[in-house]
Amino acid sequence: MLIHQALDERAAQYGDHIALIDEEGPVTYSRLVAEADAHAAALARAGVGPGCLVPVRIARSARMATLLLAVLKTGAAYCPIDVKWPDERVRELLRLLRAPVFVTDTPLAGAPCWTPPAVPEPGAPALRPEPAGIGPDDPACVFFTSGSTGTPKGVVTPHRAVLRLFDRGPLAAFGPGRVLPQLSPVGWDACGLELWGMLGRGGTVVLPDEDHLLPDTLRELIARHGVNTLVLVASVVNLLVRLDPDCFRGVDLMFIGGERLAPEPVRELLLHHPGTTVHNCYGPVESFAFATMHRIRPEDCDLPHGVPIGRPVPGTEVHLVDGELCVAGAGLAQGYLHDPERTAERFVTVDVEGVPTRVYRTGDRAVRDAEGVLHFLGRADRQVKIRGYRVELGEVESRAADLAGVRDCAAVALPGRGGAYERLALAFTGDADPDRVRAELRERLPGHLVPDVVRRIDALPHNANGKVDHRAVAELMRVPTPGKRMTMTTYTETPSAPAGSTGAAGGTADLAEVTGAAEITDRIVEDYLTLVDDSMVAILPHALRIAVELGVADVMDRAAVQPVATTAGLIDADPDALGRLLSALAPAGFFAGDPDGGFRLTALGARLRRDDPRSLSASLVNAESQLAWLRAADTFRTGAASFDGDGDGDFFGAKNSRRGENVAFLRRMRERTGRLYRQAAEAVDWSDSRVILDIGGADGFLLGEILSVAPHASGVLFDRPTVIDEVNLRGGVPGCRAVPGDFFAAVPTGADTHLLCSVLHDWTDEQAVDILRSSRRALAAGGRLLVIEMLVPEDGTPHVSRWSDLGMMVLTGGRERDRAGFARILEAAGYRTHRVSAVAGSPFSVIEAR
Numbered sequence: 019m020l021i022h023q024a025l026d027e028r029a030a031q032y033g034d035h036i037a038l039i040d041e042e043g044p045v046t047y048s049r050l051v052a053e054a055d056a057h058a059a060a061l062a063r064a065g066v067g068p069g070c071l072v073p074v075r076i077a078r079s080a081r082m083a084t085l086l087l088a089v090l091k092t093g094a095a096y097c098p099i100d101v102k103w104p105d106e107r108v109r110e111l112l113r114l115l116r117a118p119v120f121v122t123d124t125p126l127a128g129a130p131c132w133t134p135p136a137v138p139e140p141g142a143p144a145l146r147p148e149p150a151g152i153g154p155d156d157p158a159c160v161f162f163t164s165g166s167t168g169t170p171k172g173v174v175t176p177h178r179a180v181l182r183l184f185d186r187g188p189l190a191a192f193g194p195g196r197v198l199p200q201l202s203p204v205g206w207d208a209c210g211l212e213l214w215g216m217l218g219r220g221g222t223v224v225l226p227d228e229d230h231l232l233p234d235t236l237r238e239l240i241a242r243h244g245v246n247t248l249v250l251v252a253s254v255v256n257l258l259v260r261l262d263p264d265c266f267r268g269v270d271l272m273f274i275g276g277e278r279l280a281p282e283p284v285r286e287l288l289l290h291h292p293g294t295t296v297h298n299c300y301g302p303v304e305s306f307a308f309a310t311m312h313r314i315r316p317e318d319c320d321l322p323h324g325v326p327i328g329r330p331v332p333g334t335e336v337h338l339v340d341g342e343l344c345v346a347g348a349g350l351a352q353g354y355l356h357d358p359e360r361t362a363e364r365f366v367t368v369d370v371e372g373v374p375t376r377v378y379r380t381g382d383r384a385v386r387d388a389e390g391v392l393h394f395l396g397r398a399d400r401q402v403k404i405r406g407y408r409v410e411l412g413e414v415e416s417r418a419a420d421l422a423g424v425r426d427c428a429a430v431a432l433p434g435r436g437g438a439y440e441r442l443a444l445a446f447t448g449d450a451d452p453d454r455v456r457a458e459l460r461e462r463l464p465g466h467l468v469p470d471v472v473r474r475i476d477a478l479p480h481n482a483n484g485k486v487d488h489r490a491v492a493e494l495m496r497v498p499t500p501g502k503r504m505t506m507t508t509y510t511e512t513p514s515a516p517a518g519s520t521g522a523a524g525g526t527a528d529l530a531e532v533t534g535a536a537e538i539t540d541r542i543v544e545d546y547l548t549l550v551d552d553s554m555v556a557i558l559p560h561a562l563r564i565a566v567e568l569g570v571a572d573v574m575d576r577a578a579v580q581p582v583a584t585t586a587g588l589i590d591a592d593p594d595a596l597g598r599l600l601s602a603l604a605p606a607g608f609f610a611g612d613p614d615g616g617f618r619l620t621a622l623g624a625r626l627r628r629d630d631p632r633s634l635s636a637s638l639v640n641a642e643s644q645l646a647w648l649r650a651a652d653t654f655r656t657g658a659a660s661f662d663g664d665g666d667g668d669f670f671g672a673k674n675s676r677r678g679e680n681v682a683f684l685r686r687m688r689e690r691t692g693r694l695y696r697q698a699a700e701a702v703d704w705s706d707s708r709v710i711l712d713i714g715g716a717d718g719f720l721l722g723e724i725l726s727v728a729p730h731a732s733g734v735l736f737d738r739p740t741v742i743d744e745v746n747l748r749g750g751v752p753g754c755r756a757v758p759g760d761f762f763a764a765v766p767t768g769a770d771t772h773l774l775c776s777v778l779h780d781w782t783d784e785q786a787v788d789i790l791r792s793s794r795r796a797l798a799a800g801g802r803l804l805v806i807e808m809l810v811p812e813d814g815t816p817h818v819s820r821w822s823d824l825g826m827m828v829l830t831g832g833r834e835r836d837r838a839g840f841a842r843i844l845e846a847a848g849y850r851t852h853r854v855s856a857v858a859g860s861p862f863s864v865i866e867a868r
């Protein structure tokens with residue numbers, strides 16, 4: 019039996035059943051097969067047939083599934099290409115595949131592109147009879163995975179490997195009445211499992227057009243389409259359980275795979291949904307999708323090796339050879355595409371009870387208990403799973419080593435709070451700029467192989483054998499770099515989602531974990547509590563402020579160690595006192611000491627310099643906030659802010675008469691925006707914006723960033739007259755009109771996009787509603803408002819916004835808000851929340867209102 023033959027049989031049996039559902043609506047089995055037949059005929063005319071490997075890059079949709087089926091119907095094998103993979107990676111894969119055509123909706127220069135018609139030609143002849151000579155051992159699909167030498171490995175998977183899974187065992191539950199959302203990335207074998215498992219047995223597959231599954235999305239899939247079956251990676255399950263453990267209500271069958279399960283979220287899932295059957299699934303792509311499975315019981319969460327991976331699935335054998343888990347059976351791939359050497363290395367013949375047996379050596383270690391149940395122990399080599407993606411650390415290293423300015427490098431995976439790997443980090447030596455290294459890797463590699471953290475270090479740590487000590491590298495990389503830029507994650511919700519659901523705040527809580535902020539906070543709290551008896555103050559903020567005030571970093575170098583006496587001479591400081599300051603700040607990461615008593619600046623220390631592009635200097639000398647806190651007990655007694663006003667009304671009014679304060683404030687805003695949410699400029703789709711009005715836009719830094727990614731738009735910067743005077747003194751912002759005014763009175767009309775970034779948190783609810791009303795009155799019909807602010811998580815998890823909320827209360831009289839809080843003030847001003855997106859690598863979110 020071949021995959022497409024199974025679908026033809028289902029179409030004959032259940033022609034008018036729904037096979038696929040996407041944004042365009044449902045597609046019946048008859049229509050799916052008829053359209054695939056017509057596309058197949060056209061593909062055959064374009065030269066596709068048995069023996070061909072056909073890359074298919076179509077966004078997740080019914081059309082994607084139809085085209086994958088069409089390729090199979092020509093007798094060829096398909097290779098799914100994710101629309102998000104960079105062009106350079108795609109070109110590399112096309113070369114490896116030697117493809118006659120590239121099925122794609124978006125052309126790629128130099129590639130043999132074939133864009134399928136939206137609706138296949140009516141009456142196009144079907145490919146009947148079938149192409150001859152194709153059997154179950156012939157390739158059906160090729161999946162690319164990370165390869166340790168730097169070249170991606172194409173796993174050539176035959177029809178039999180796919181079909182073996184569904185006739186018996188837990189996956190035989192797929193069939194009529196089962197509705198499954200296709201959620202795995204399309205390049206994964208799990209996507210093949212979802213499609214061909216369900217469609218080969220007569221069930222229904224829903225193809226949502228978004229990548230991120232959040233509780234609201236899942237609830238909607240269940241309510242709208244009757245989704246009752248899920249195949250998910252463990253990290254997504256963990257996130258959903260953390261945000262909203264009830265969101266699975268309606269699902270009675272789940273398969274969790276892709277990475278090691280964390281016991282706690284699974285325990286909670288079972289507790290909330292005792293009637294749901296949940297399987298832990300294990301398997302490498304080299305033995306298609308799953309090799310073993312285990313139905314999870316609550317007591318499994320207490321086992322020493324974690325939730326077991328269970329027993330082999332149908333058509334699959336598992337042998338432990340010297341503790342290494344080896345898979346055999348019908349699921350095995352033919353091998354790696356055009357790579358007999360690596361194929362011979364991993365697909366070997368071993369003796370199993372006297373029978374020579376072809377196995378795939380997984381590199382995973384496992385034990386089998388007395389009942390024959392397998393327990394996963396870990397990896398034997400340097401392959402890891404990060405957020406469900408398989409990552410060969412060697413591939414990342416060999417790509418990075420090719421870049422100019424990178425001498426030696428080491429890639430490591432960093433665990434998150436639950437112990438599972440969540441981040442990929444790269445340390446390198448050389449003179450390349452870390453941001454540049456990351457940007458270049460992003461151009462060459464799919465997102466999951468691009469390090470989240472890239473850092474330049476002086477030398478890679480080595481162990482006693484002279485090998486790179488990856489554990490020590492991982493320790494080094496766990497120390498957070500504040501303000502690093504990361505990729506954007508967008509969480510979309512439907513306009514009807516209830517105010518107060520936790521989507522984006524949950525996302526940012528996760529990201530606080532990603533930046534390691536949780537760890538550093540703990541350490542500071544610990545040091546503070548140790549010293550509190552004598553010192554009564556948190557010393558670090560003062561020590562950093564003084565280092566900036568003295569200009570220590572401004573006279574030091576990253577490349578050369580400088581004796582303390584020299585530094586002291588340059589800034590007119592007492593050498594002993596300065597030496598003690600430096601030796602306190604060195605282990606905190608700002609300076610590096612040498613055995614002779616000199617110091618050199620680190621990358622973090624460079625941010626104490628006034629001229630550093632990511633300088634913290636203006637923020638660290640923020641005397642205004644320090645003074646306000648000295649008086650702040652009054653704030654907690656009276657509820658009124660403690661800023662040093664002089665009768666001018668509010669925190670900002672006071673600055674109108676004090677230019678120095680105004681300028682210092684603008685510098686702080688610029689540093690903060692550049693550090694914390696400048697990525698918002700790249701994260702928002704500006705294509706529909708013609709005129710963007712930044713209300714309270716300070717010196718126009720963010721607006722400038724936005725216009726550089728949206729050059730078709732023009733900008734209007736609106737702020738207090740003293741701020742606009744200052745901006746004009748400096749020559750204005752290119753592409754922008756600068757307009758002075760008071761946002762409580764009115765804001766300029768004519769813009770179709772309004773921005774309010776870190777403005778509403780300066781004010782009480784009443785005042786914030788007044789500002790929003792001014793915006794509402796001025797916004798062009800059909801326009802949108804983007805509010806960029808932190809969201810306080812509603813579930814009590816730690817988040818920097820809770821500290822900032824106290825800061826706002828004391829300094830300006832404002833507050834940080836949760837989603838419900840924003841929904842309330844927006845609604846009071848006549849706005850409706852349309853969508854909330856977390857800005858990745860930042861505690862900020864973008865709230866879009868209309």
Ligand SMILES: C[S@@+](CC[C@H](N)C(=O)[O-])C[C@H]1O[C@@H](n2cnc3c(N)ncnc32)[C@H](O)[C@@H]1O
Binds near residue numbers: 713717759762774777
């Ligand atoms: C916290 S800052 C945010 C600056 C900028 N949007 C950012 O994201 O970095 C608030 C801004 O609101 C401006 N502002 C305060 N009161 C204002 C008023 N009544 N009318 C117009 N702008 C005002 C301040 O001058 C300041 O630039």
